[in-house]
Amino acid sequence: MNQQEIRNYIETYFKAFDSPFITETPSYFTVQLPVEVDKDLGNRPFYWTYVEKIGIEPNPLQLTFVFEPDSLPEGLKGEELPYGSRRLHQIFDSAKKHGKFVRLYEELGTHNGRPRSSFPLVPWLGVNYKAEFICDQKKDMLLSLGMNLISGSIIADFYQKVQSLELTPKLPDYTFTMQPIFGIDSAVEKIEGYITRELEQHDTKWAEYALERLKEEKELVESYYGEEATRQESTEEQESEHSEKLQKLLVEKNTRLQELTWQFEPRIQVSALNIGLFYLQTPLLS
Amino acid sequence: MNIPIHFDREWVPELKKRMKEDGPWNKWELFQLAYQAEETSIVSDFDELQCLKHLPTLDPFPHQLETAKRVISEMHGRAILADEVGLGKTIEAGLIIKEYMVRGLAKKILILVPASLVVQWTRELNQKFGIPAVAQKKEYMWRQYDVVIASIDTAKREPHRGHVLDQDYDILIIDEAHKLKNKNTVNYQFIKEIKKKYCLLLTATPIQNDLDELYNLITLLKPGYLGQSADFQKNYVESKRQARNHEVLQEELKDIMVRNTRNDGGLIFTKRFVETVPVELSDMEWELYHGVTNFVKEQYQNSIYKNPLALITLQREVCSSRFAAFDTLVNMHNRLPEDSPARMKIVELAELIRTIKKNAKAEKTLELIQSFNDKAIIFTEYRKTQEYLHHYLAEHGISSVMFRGGFKRNKKDWMTELFENRAQVLIATEAGGEGINLQFCNRIINFDMPWNPMRVEQRIGRVHRLGQKRDVYIYNLSTSGTIEEHILNLLYEKINMFEMVIGELDTIVERLRLNKSIESNLIDIVLESDSEREMQIKINNIGEVIRMQMNENNLAEGMEQI
Numbered sequence: 001m002n003q004q005e006i007r008n009y010i011e012t013y014f015k016a017f018d019s020p021f022i023t024e025t026p027s028y029f030t031v032q033l034p035v036e037v038d039k040d041l042g043n044r045p046f047y048w049t050y051v052e053k054i055g056i057e058p059n060p061l062q063l064t065f066v067f068e069p070d071s072l073p074e075g076l077k078g079e080e081l082p083y084g085s086r087r088l089h090q091i092f093d094s095a096k097k098h099g100k101f102v103r104l105y106e107e108l109g110t111h112n113g114r115p116r117s118s119f120p121l122v123p124w125l126g127v128n129y130k131a132e133f134i135c136d137q138k139k140d141m142l143l144s145l146g147m148n149l150i151s152g153s154i155i156a157d158f159y160q161k162v163q164s165l166e167l168t169p170k171l172p173d174y175t176f177t178m179q180p181i182f183g184i185d186s187a188v189e190k191i192e193g194y195i196t197r198e199l200e201q202h203d204t205k206w207a208e209y210a211l212e213r214l215k216e217e218k219e220l221v222e223s224y225y226g227e228e229a230t231r232q233e234s235t236e237e238q239e240s241e242h243s244e245k246l247q248k249l250l251v252e253k254n255t256r257l258q259e260l261t262w263q264f265e266p267r268i269q270v271s272a273l274n275i276g277l278f279y280l281q282t283p284l285l286s
Numbered sequence: 287m288n289i290p291i292h293f294d295r296e297w298v299p300e301l302k303k304r305m306k307e308d309g310p311w312n313k314w315e316l317f318q319l320a321y322q323a324e325e326t327s328i329v330s331d332f333d334e335l336q337c338l339k340h341l342p343t344l345d346p347f348p349h350q351l352e353t354a355k356r357v358i359s360e361m362h363g364r365a366i367l368a369d370e371v372g373l374g375k376t377i378e379a380g381l382i383i384k385e386y387m388v389r390g391l392a393k394k395i396l397i398l399v400p401a402s403l404v405v406q407w408t409r410e411l412n413q414k415f416g417i418p419a420v421a422q423k424k425e426y427m428w429r430q431y432d433v434v435i436a437s438i439d440t441a442k443r444e445p446h447r448g449h450v451l452d453q454d455y456d457i458l459i460i461d462e463a464h465k466l467k468n469k470n471t472v473n474y475q476f477i478k479e480i481k482k483k484y485c486l487l488l489t490a491t492p493i494q495n496d497l498d499e500l501y502n503l504i505t506l507l508k509p510g511y512l513g514q515s516a517d518f519q520k521n522y523v524e525s526k527r528q529a530r531n532h533e534v535l536q537e538e539l540k541d542i543m544v545r546n547t548r549n550d551g552g553l554i555f556t557k558r559f560v561e562t563v564p565v566e567l568s569d570m571e572w573e574l575y576h577g578v579t580n581f582v583k584e585q586y587q588n589s590i591y592k593n594p595l596a597l598i599t600l601q602r603e604v605c606s607s608r609f610a611a612f613d614t615l616v617n618m619h620n621r622l623p624e625d626s627p628a629r630m631k632i633v634e635l636a637e638l639i640r641t642i643k644k645n646a647k648a649e650k651t652l653e654l655i656q657s658f659n660d661k662a663i664i665f666t667e668y669r670k671t672q673e674y675l676h677h678y679l680a681e682h683g684i685s686s687v688m689f690r691g692g693f694k695r696n697k698k699d700w701m702t703e704l705f706e707n708r709a710q711v712l713i714a715t716e717a718g719g720e721g722i723n724l725q726f727c728n729r730i731i732n733f734d735m736p737w738n739p740m741r742v743e744q745r746i747g748r749v750h751r752l753g754q755k756r757d758v759y760i761y762n763l764s765t766s767g768t769i770e771e772h773i774l775n776l777l778y779e780k781i782n783m784f785e786m787v788i789g790e791l792d793t794i795v796e797r798l799r800l801n802k803s804i805e806s807n808l809i810d811i812v813l814e815s816d817s818e819r820e821m822q823i824k825i826n827n828i829g830e831v832i833r834m835q836m837n838e839n840n841l842a843e844g845m846e847q848i
Binding site for chain 1: 290294300309311323341483578
């Protein structure tokens with residue numbers, strides 16, 4: 001993300017919260033945080049606990065973000081937002097927290113004036129997933145899937161497809177929503193089945209390599225502790241002391257083996273970023 | 287092949303609840319922003335380093351990036367980082383931590399360093415890498431914070447030990463890991479018990495004394511990697527300090543240890559030129575020097591003044607400037623009983639200071655600066671000298687900024703910027719600490735000399751480091767016939783310290799434990815010698831001893847070559 005993209009991003013963010021902009025210039029802007037944003041960005045949890053406990057009027061912060069530090073008015077202080085900065089991450093996290101569940105309806109185009117009768121809208125479940133391929137290294141992949149809750153068909157790149165539609169949170173006039181045939185649970189099951197099949201098509205070399213690595217490393221550990229144990233036997237010692245030492249070695253070995261599994265074992269973790277119920281008129285095709 | 291797939295379904299009941307209760311629903315804009323945030327932060331490749339995108343102000347050297355990459359892709363996150371001193375092992379470790387964090391592979395991180403380095407590590411990780419590391423101070427911090435920095439000596443003791451051993455650490459980092467060479471020590475056993483996924487051992491001297499130590503370090507990372515201890519002895523150890531099968535061992539080490547050296551291509555340090563600039567004191571200044579020297583000796587021998595350190599300070603101050611000595615004299619005066627004869631002496635000396643108008647050293651300094659007409663850093667140990675020089679230079683049309691160790695970070699940055707853009711000279715009372723970037727300047731004037739060689743090296747290290755593009759010039763002012771001259775002789779002629787490669791001195795000072803000893807030896811000599819001649823001989827003797835030790839040490843160095 002470059003500075004312009006970052007600026008667009010956070011301006012959209014603050015507008016989504018109806019935060020009043022106090023000053024806005026090409027080199028910086030100052031914004032009044034609404035309460036819920038202050039809680040995410042203000043870094044003052046104690047203040048908020050206090051305000052809520054006592055029940056006093058809260059006093060949310062104003063923040064100034066700077067995009068051209070060289071052309072700031074004298075005496076003005078603000079934050080720069082390079083990619084990777086903690087503040088930008090807070091904003092990302094806040095967006096994720098407040099952008100998790102939506103229910104949206106497709107607006108009808110104005111087909112030569114008003115439609116003559118009510119239009120049905122088809123319910124879809126849309127989920128944006130992140131798949132993480134994890135061994136000692138990791139890569140991610142985003143998957144956006146939507147399922148038509150009437151027909152049961154699943155399409156990929158659902159999010160990209162609905163983005164071109166006109167969507168509104170209120171049921172538009174002259175429309176009604178159709179009763180879904182598939183419930184949420186069975187929809188989730190079907191979508192997960194779809195993802196599983198999709199992932200099985202994926203290149204598995206990384207996992208094979210990691211498993212091989214895991215096996216080799218485990219063998220090294222086994223042989224090391226095997227020999228350590230034998231070495232213990234050759235020294236003359238009290239029986240109890242001897243078995244105590246062996247016990248200690250065994251514990252240590254198991255720790256090492258667990259660490260290796262933790263480090264190398266290949267696995268895929270799939271989690272949902274955000275989820276929406278979409279009532280659409282436009283038919284979507286895969 | 288079947289790779290286990292795990293689906294997170296926590297959202298399902300949450301969605302149903304909202305459907306049932308008709309909300310609350312989030313805004314479409316925020317839904318889109320959430321997706322966009324994820325889209326920009328996902329990593330779609332196993333190997334390519336991502337952390338630089340998150341570190342816009344960091345400008346690492348190619349060898350540091352290469353090291354981070356190798357440790358992650360080829361060594362699977364368990365490695366010994368054994369760069370020579372001065373090549374930035376901390377930066378490499380920071381890059382690796384950041385990369386694992388950005389990729390979501392590490393959250394819980396433990397960094398064990400010598401107590402004296404805790405603050406520095408904390409600052410570097412926070413400032414250079416934006417990693418929220420905290421220095422462990424209270425017991426609850428072990429669990430409350432994800433990235434904790436502590437000393438082994440604290441961590442191994444209860445109640446801390448219990449907390450550390452109870453948790454799983456995504457990354458364990460141990461700085462100065464050569465201290466763990468002996469597997470029978472409590473520290474070694476403790477480290478072995480910590481549960482970790484990735485592990486970095488940092489050391490500049492991985493094979494200090496014998497190969498067993500290297501073996502023990504590797505066993506912490508990968509038990510069995512070099513075979514059993516006995517196999518290892520058989521395969522690689524000729525005698526205690528000699529390796530056999532060099533090439534094979536070297537090959538094996540490649541997969542577990544990174545060692546960048548100054549001689550590797552691309553790591554070019556510029557040359558360092560040292561010049562002693564003799565200064566002749568004026569008659570009045572001589573009178574003061576002798577007056578103070580005699581006073582110090584008398585007071586010490588009569589044991590009237592109980593604090594020899596204050597006397598030493600006075601002796602050193604008078605070598606720097608009369609202003610530095612003046613305050614100490616006044617303080618001494620006020621602490622002495624009213625009828626003390628020493629009081630009279632002090633008043634006499636103070637009177638003398640008042641009448642002196644000339645400062646030979648300052649004149650020489652001005653002459654130097656005018657001759658090269660370039661930026662320079664003047665180091666002095668004393669604030670009074672610093673203030674005087676600031677005025678003196680200003681009188682002669684040379685702009686300077688003052689820099690002190692006690693400055694807050696912001697002020698240090700501001701002063702650095704002023705020096706870079708507006709002033710010709712920076713006058714500093716201490717090396718300024720880590721992270722102050724003064725590489726745009728290549729001339730240092732040591733107005734007075736610290737008695738501790740590490741501090742001299744730290745001064746020089748401010749400008750003579752990776753990134754300095756020009757040769758570095760060091761001017762040591764030496765007042766002929768004074769203790770200063772002898773000390774400079776010791777450091778320069780005998781120990782040859784200015785000629786050493788960057789970082790070499792730390793190693794030697796640490797190995798020979800010179801840090802405290804040189805300074806305290808010098809103090810004893812100054813106080814106990816009856817004559818100038820005796821002092822000179824004794825200082826020469828320390829030089830000889832150190833030189834012998836260094837030569838012996840060089841013999842052991844052979845092992846480092848593998």
